[in-house]
Amino acid sequence: MTINGIEDNLDEISGIGVVEGRTISKSDMAGSKLVAVIGQTVKKNLFDDLSPIGKTITLKNKKFEVIGVTEKQGAVFGVDQDNEVNIPLNTARQRFQIDRPNFFFIKVDDPKNIDSAKRGIEKVIRQFLDKEDFSVVSQEQSLEFIGNILGVLATALGGIAAISLLVGGVGIMNIMFVSVTERTREIGLRKAVGANSKNILTQFLFEAVILSLLGGLMGVLVGIIFTTLLGNFIDTAINPMYVILSFAVSAAIGIIFGVAPAIKASKMDPITALRYE
Numbered sequence: 001m002t003i004n005g006i007e008d009n010l011d012e013i014s015g016i017g018v019v020e021g022r023t024i025s026k027s028d029m030a031g032s033k034l035v036a037v038i039g040q041t042v043k044k045n046l047f048d049d050l051s052p053i054g055k056t057i058t059l060k061n062k063k064f065e066v067i068g069v070t071e072k073q074g075a076v077f078g079v080d081q082d083n084e085v086n087i088p089l090n091t092a093r094q095r096f097q098i099d100r101p102n103f104f105f106i107k108v109d110d111p112k113n114i115d116s117a118k119r120g121i122e123k124v125i126r127q128f129l130d131k132e133d134f135s136v137v138s139q140e141q142s143l144e145f146i147g148n149i150l151g152v153l154a155t156a157l158g159g160i161a162a163i164s165l166l167v168g169g170v171g172i173m174n175i176m177f178v179s180v181t182e183r184t185r186e187i188g189l190r191k192a193v194g195a196n197s198k199n200i201l202t203q204f205l206f207e208a209v210i211l212s213l214l215g216g217l218m219g220v221l222v223g224i225i226f227t228t229l230l231g232n233f234i235d236t237a238i239n240p241m242y243v244i245l246s247f248a249v250s251a252a253i254g255i256i257f258g259v260a261p262a263i264k265a266s267k268m269d270p271i272t273a274l275r276y277e
Contacts, residue, residue, distance in 0.1 A: 005092025208258025
């Protein structure tokens with residue numbers, strides 16, 4: 001659980017409102033009151049489904065009255081943003097001996113002024129620090145940074161997926177080639193009783209697709225289990241379209257890598273096949 005010392009206007013700047021109770025007020029700040037606004041995770045862990053408004057929580061051996069509950073924010077890089085307790089900044093300074101804030105949220109009146117505002121903020125902060133151990137980052141830069149990370153991850157995972165599909169496809173092709181060889185007499189017998197090359201081709205392609213779909217089903221089940229377990233730490237969701245796409249790709253892999261064995265089976269001479277030992 002994270003404890004934040006905040007000012008009374010943080011909700012206006014961050015856009016994070018409350019779903020129960022109220023936010024920290026100017027009087028809370030001025031009086032350094034022992035009040036707290038808690039996140040959804042804290043509420044669930046401490047109060048379950050009961051309303052926490054008016055009840056108390058203990059922080060550093062001091063009882064704080066819960067005055068509000070923030071709306072659900074979710075997780076960022078595995079960090080639960082709802083597992084937080086916000087108290088007045090002046091209270092945090094007194095109770096937790098905070099000598100300076102760790103970060104500021106600043107709202108610019110016009111997006112066009114972001115760059116000039118950043119320069120002005122940097123200039124002001126430098127007046128109070130001996131060394132430049134700070135950074136001023138806009139939301140646009142944060143989103144760009146996150147986008148770059150996600151892009152690298154997507155490329156890496158895409159490469160791994162492509163290699164996995166290739167290896168799986170080659171495996172299916174080898175299995176089908178072995179199956180064709182072992183069932184040579186069966187193929188000869190089927191052709192002898194009237195099956196044509198198209199029937200044999202369709203049969204082995206169908207078997208290759210079934211094998212590939214079974215592999216896809218196992219992959220989807222593992223993905224669902226992994227996503228469910230991951231959901232204990234971060235917000236996750238399973239998109240049905242991706243599940244359908246997984247089966248479609250599996251079927252395509254079965255067809256692509258099952259063609260060669262199926263063609264080999266369909267072109268067998270029935271007389272030669274029946275003589276095979």
